[in-house]
Amino acid sequence: MSTTIEQDFKVSIIVDHDKCIADKGCRICIDVCPTDILIHDAGDGKIKMAYDECWYCLPCAHDCPTKAIKVEIPYLLR
Amino acid sequence: METQHIEVDILVVGGGTAGPLAAIKAKQKAPHLRVLLLDKANVKRAGAIAEGMDSVNNAVIPGYATPEQYVKEITIANDGIVNQASINAYATRSFDMIKELDGWGVKFEKDETGDYAVKKVHHLGSYVLPMPEGYNVKKVLFKQIRKVGVEVSNRLTTTRLLVGEDGRIAGAMALESRTGDFVVIRAKAVVLCTGAAGRLGLPSSGYLFGTYENPTNAGDGYSMAYHAGAELSGLECFQINPLIKDYNGPACAYVTGPFGGYTVNAKGERFIRSDYWSGQMMLEFWRELEGGNGPVFLKLDHLADETVTKIEDVLHVTERPTRGIFHEGRGVDYRHDLVEMHISEIGLCGGHSASGVWVDENARTTVPGLYAAGDLCNVAHNYMLGAMVFGKIAGEDAVDFIEGKEHALVDQEQIENERERIFAPLAREDGISPTQIEYKLRRMVNDYLQPPKVTAKMEIGLKRFAEIRADLDHMKARNPHELMRAMEVHAILDCAELAAKASLYRTESRWGLYHYRTDFEGRNDAEWFNFVEIRKGADGQPELFKRPVPPYIYPIDKSELYGYDAMRIESEELAA
Secondary structure, three states, X not given: OOOOOOOOOOOOEEEOOOOOOHHHXXXXXXXXXXXXXXXXXXXXXXXXXXXXXXXXXXXXXXXXXXXXXXXXXXXXXX | OOEEEEEOOEEEEOOOOHHHHHHHHHHHHOOOOOEEEEOOOOHHHOOOOOOOOOEEOOOOOOOOOOHHHHHHHHHHHOOOOOOHXXXXXXXXXXXXXXXXXXXHOOOOOEOOOOOEOOEOOOOOOOOEEEOOOHHHXXXXXXXXXXXXXXXXXXXXXXXXXXXOOOOOEEEEEEEEOOOOOEEEEEOOEEEEOOOOEOOOOOOOOOOOOOOOOOOOXXXXXXXXXXXXXOOEEOOOOOEOOEEEOOOOOOOOHHHHHHHOOEEEOOOOOEOEOOOOOOHHHHHHHHHHHHOOXXXXXXXXXXXXXXXXXXXXXXXXXXXXXXXXHHHHHOOOOOOOOOEEXXXXXXXXXXXXXXXXXXXXXXXXXXXXXXXXXXXHEOOOOOHHHHHHHHHHHHHHHXXXXXXXXXXXXXXXXXXXXXXXXXHHHHHOOOOEOHHHHHHHHHHHHHHHHOOOEOHHHHHHHHHHHHHHHHHHHHEOOOOHHHHHHHHHHHHHHHHHHHHHHHHHHOOOOEOHHHEOEOOOOOOOHHHHOEEEEEEEOOOOXXXXXXXXXXXXXXXXXXXXXXXXXXXXXXXXXXXX
């Protein structure tokens, strides 16, 4: 499946695609997320937040080998 | 979507805090056994302590506290309704567990002589051991899991337990939340370590996943244990916490208290003696908010700059490290701003209050071969270290239990029924989304179950819950991820109904705000000095009954038993 997920609205997990090494096969952020909300978009090869179910807990950011992830507090809580 | 079959000796469900210890200790005791540890997330970062922990809340360390003192403190904190044998089972193993964790690489605060630096936060004794570098707990545990050869399986959402024809536990069934596979696991013993029911009430932010507990802890274990016939205990003793408003995480008074932080009302006055979380403390907190003296704040602005920096170095790096990002977003600096606090939505949790699956001092539930440990079991105020100790107790006892036993025989119908239940939302052409049902259900939990508890409200709540139960037949999931959420909605609904029924059954007030019934003010020891238990009856409906409080190992004088009532600071004292 090579669908590209459009992200029309701002999400609270921001991936710096210049730093992200998903193209080298890294999936650490996807693996460690407790709520399993990150996906690898087979269309454009980018890591994206697919579900609005973030616990703003930070393993994705802390375990990222290139520090490519920034987690913001979900808008409803800010 | 395939069906996978797995056969092991001991199955541990939940890879957070208790689960890893159960699996490690079972494997250490009997290396030849197949021990499987599974989690709906990833064991490396699963559970309440995904980002570590900032302190041990209940360390029983020689020189600071004895098991007797601790057992008495928790007995008093929980208004007498405890099985002291279980609390004592923890207390007598507490120090050994700290030493073992220390040996594995968990960092606890020590003084200049190398002694553990225990602090006083509780009403009576000293049990808090800070972990300023406690962010690595999960990594330390994972290293041990690998070392002893525990098998690990991630992204499996366990939905029902398998019960054998002889009434013995026989395994569990699970959904692989990425592939949509149905997984049938046969085991001779099962240890449930699925955490609290943390997605029960709706946070006041309205954000479904803005919970105090890790939102993966949706109450699956309560539901599974109930449907397997196990006895659940104290579901009317809710978990309600004082949390940072909107952020909905701990502030955290256990960390800040020893540095000189404390809780104040809008006038800047102290009103509670102890920041230790208890129902009695929460009642005073609620009265302050409702009585026109709110908002309530955590006060740190009087502390020296370097003290605040020390606090930030703990609070903004461990347990809930986004606290720092949250405060920054609102321009709050502990040095000159108060932290606004509020009362959380309700949950069920053994580790913080006392609502859980009934276990004895060996972590055994009432179903042979089924164990529960951690926030899921009803050992009061057990917290992280208690979860680890009860995990160890469960894992080791399970090894003895399965000795000489074969896998229990299971009728195929159980498995087929569950397969049908799980996959129904995926098969439907259209329907209601799991998110919508969950939102409505949890809003109703707030409307009708949030204390103070009112009989008429809870009765309406049960009607609404029954309507939502009918809606489950119209729930639609579009993929395995949504199917996982759909199954969680089933568990949340079970927890809501059981919590309402247990609350209605106990016709008195107890545990401060946790079970404050306006129709039944005050405690009634003559009728209610016992546990309220709930289990699935022969007719498939919840059956409620009383379980006597076992005789105390450490007797407590009646005059001391309700010592936590004296939580409010009276105005004369403030003037003095």
